[in-house]
Amino acid sequence: MIHPKTPHVVDARYMEPPEPFVRTMEMLDTIQPGEKMLLLLFREPHPLYRVLRQNGHAFESELLPDGTFEILIER
Amino acid sequence: MQSPISLDNAPPLAAPFRFFLTAPLFLVLAGLLLIVAGSEIFASRWMPATLALVHLITIGFMLQVMIGALIQVLPVVAGADLRRPLPLAWLVHAALTAGTPLLAAGFLVDSPALLRAAAVLLALGIGGFLLAAIPAVFAQASTSPTIRGLKLSLLGLAGVVALGVTLALGLAHGWLLPYPELTDLHAGWGLVAWAGVLLAAMAYVVVPMFQLTPGYPARPSWWLPPLLLALMLLWSLAVALGWPLLARLAQGALAVCGLAFAGLTLRLQAQRRRARADATSRYWLAGLLAALGALSMFAVATVWPAVTEHPAWTPLFAILLLAGAFISFIAGMLYKIVPFLTWLHLQQGMQPGLPVPNMNRLLPDQAMQRQMFAYLAALALLAGAALRPLWLARPAGAMLAVAGGWLWWNLLSAAWRYTASKRH
Numbered sequence: 148m149i150h151p152k153t154p155h156v157v158d159a160r161y162m163e164p165p166e167p168f169v170r171t172m173e174m175l176d177t178i179q180p181g182e183k184m185l186l187l188l189f190r191e192p193h194p195l196y197r198v199l200r201q202n203g204h205a206f207e208s209e210l211l212p213d214g215t216f217e218i219l220i221e222r
Numbered sequence: 223m224q225s226p227i228s229l230d231n232a233p234p235l236a237a238p239f240r241f242f243l244t245a246p247l248f249l250v251l252a253g254l255l256l257i258v259a260g261s262e263i264f265a266s267r268w269m270p271a272t273l274a275l276v277h278l279i280t281i282g283f284m285l286q287v288m289i290g291a292l293i294q295v296l297p298v299v300a301g302a303d304l305r306r307p308l309p310l311a312w313l314v315h316a317a318l319t320a321g322t323p324l325l326a327a328g329f330l331v332d333s334p335a336l337l338r339a340a341a342v343l344l345a346l347g348i349g350g351f352l353l354a355a356i357p358a359v360f361a362q363a364s365t366s367p368t369i370r371g372l373k374l375s376l377l378g379l380a381g382v383v384a385l386g387v388t389l390a391l392g393l394a395h396g397w398l399l400p401y402p403e404l405t406d407l408h409a410g411w412g413l414v415a416w417a418g419v420l421l422a423a424m425a426y427v428v429v430p431m432f433q434l435t436p437g438y439p440a441r442p443s444w445w446l447p448p449l450l451l452a453l454m455l456l457w458s459l460a461v462a463l464g465w466p467l468l469a470r471l472a473q474g475a476l477a478v479c480g481l482a483f484a485g486l487t488l489r490l491q492a493q494r495r496r497a498r499a500d501a502t503s504r505y506w507l508a509g510l511l512a513a514l515g516a517l518s519m520f521a522v523a524t525v526w527p528a529v530t531e532h533p534a535w536t537p538l539f540a541i542l543l544l545a546g547a548f549i550s551f552i553a554g555m556l557y558k559i560v561p562f563l564t565w566l567h568l569q570q571g572m573q574p575g576l577p578v579p580n581m582n583r584l585l586p587d588q589a590m591q592r593q594m595f596a597y598l599a600a601l602a603l604l605a606g607a608a609l610r611p612l613w614l615a616r617p618a619g620a621m622l623a624v625a626g627g628w629l630w631w632n633l634l635s636a637a638w639r640y641t642a643s644k645r646h
Contacts, residue, residue: 161434161495164562189430189437191366193301210366214430214437 155184233307241290248282249626256619261611274326302358317347334394341390367443371423378415435490477521501590505554512546537608564640585636597625
């Protein structure tokens with residue numbers, strides 16, 4: 148795992164849409180500027196990527212061997 | 223907070239829905255054809271009515287839904303935006319909807335003019351879709367097995383269309399072609415390189431998302447789509463060189479890949495966290511079991527080709543693969559996609575403060591489950607008809623028409639409820 152540890156994690160792997168999106172946006176609202184959060188999903192959330200880009204959040208994603216996508220997002 | 227999901231880049235509902243609301247009608251047509259033609263459809267895969275029936279199902283139902291769904295989901299699963307989705311949907315839908323019955327009629331009445339017209343229309347429609355989809359999808363980096371699979375499936379679609387148009391024009395003009403070998407290849411490109419690869423690419427996303435299962439392990443997910451395409455190329459090369467043993471080897475390897483994928487998906491389904499089995503998970507369970515049956519038959523036939531001489535073998539294989547596996551997977555996905563899309567668009571279009579009807583009210587689970595049992599009855603009758611065509615061909619056709627019509631009704635009701643909710 149290349150991603151650094153962060154206490155701010157949304158494990159959305161067993162959530163139905165649109166809950167992962169809603170939870171992620173809620174967490175982004177609560178963390179401080181410069182802090183990072185981690186979203187775990189079994190797919191790449193392209194609609195979320197679009198919103199993150201529009202709002203100027205930097206993010207990177209990595210596919211783990213078990214099929215989990217780790218998406219690290221900066222406030 | 224922002225609204226739950228941005229629809230900025232999602233095509234209007236009319237784009238996919240015109241496909242979804244047309245496709246089940248081709249299942250009804252297929253059922254009616256089976257009623258009219260009766261047991262002769264099961265006599266040989268080369269009967270005109272059999273060729274017509276297979277294409278009503280594969281192009282009329284399967285391809286309609288697959289292309290309609292892709293126009294909708296490419297921005298969501300691949301970040302790939304089609305430039306003008308609504309005119310594209312209109313063009314492709316019109317060409318498929320006109321081309322499919324022309325092709326079926328061309329087979330049935332053996333008319334070169336109809337076959338030619340169908341080949342031109344289908345080539346234009348599918349070619350138009352490929353011209354829009356290929357640049358959009360290939361512009362994206364393959365950051366997930368799904369995107370890689372989508373790219374390769376579009377090449378598979380180009381392959382099946384090129385072979386299909388060649389065969390149709392060859393029949394129309396009386397060209398001397400190796401028809402049995404090319405037809406097998408055409409079916410392989412359609413069901414493996416296009417439909418099979420697309421199914422895998424979409425399953426990586428929708429199985430965990432809709433059925434709350436664990437994810438597909440990354441390594442085999444990356445490798446399955448290119449492996450399937452490479453084996454199809456090997457099979458094609460074997461036909462070109464006239465090496466039947468190499469063709470059988472490639473077919474055997476394809477069967478093993480398919481069995482592994484179906485087995486893995488079945489295992490994921492068994493680990494799902496949703497306690498209650500809904501229509502989608504039941505449709506997928508039926509589809510996976512049918513796929514295991516069909517692929518086992520395919521594997522046996524590559525080792526022991528004489529087994530295909532049994533009159534029930536080929537019809538049973540085709541029924542398990544097309545009606546048992548693909549139609550079940552597609553119907554199961556429609557039953558998630560349609561309520562979700564209508565709900566999503568309602569949520570976006572509603573004035574603040576007004577309640578959005580929940581997904582279960584837009585398309586109640588009970589209606590979906592009942593239709594599914596009707597479809598499973600049709601499937602059982604179809605499989606029975608492969609063994610006892612004289613007794614069961616017409617009842618199977620009637621039940622297929624009923625189940626197809628019921629699917630159409632369920633989807634249409636959801637569209638109506640959507641329109642009604644929007645007006646209030």
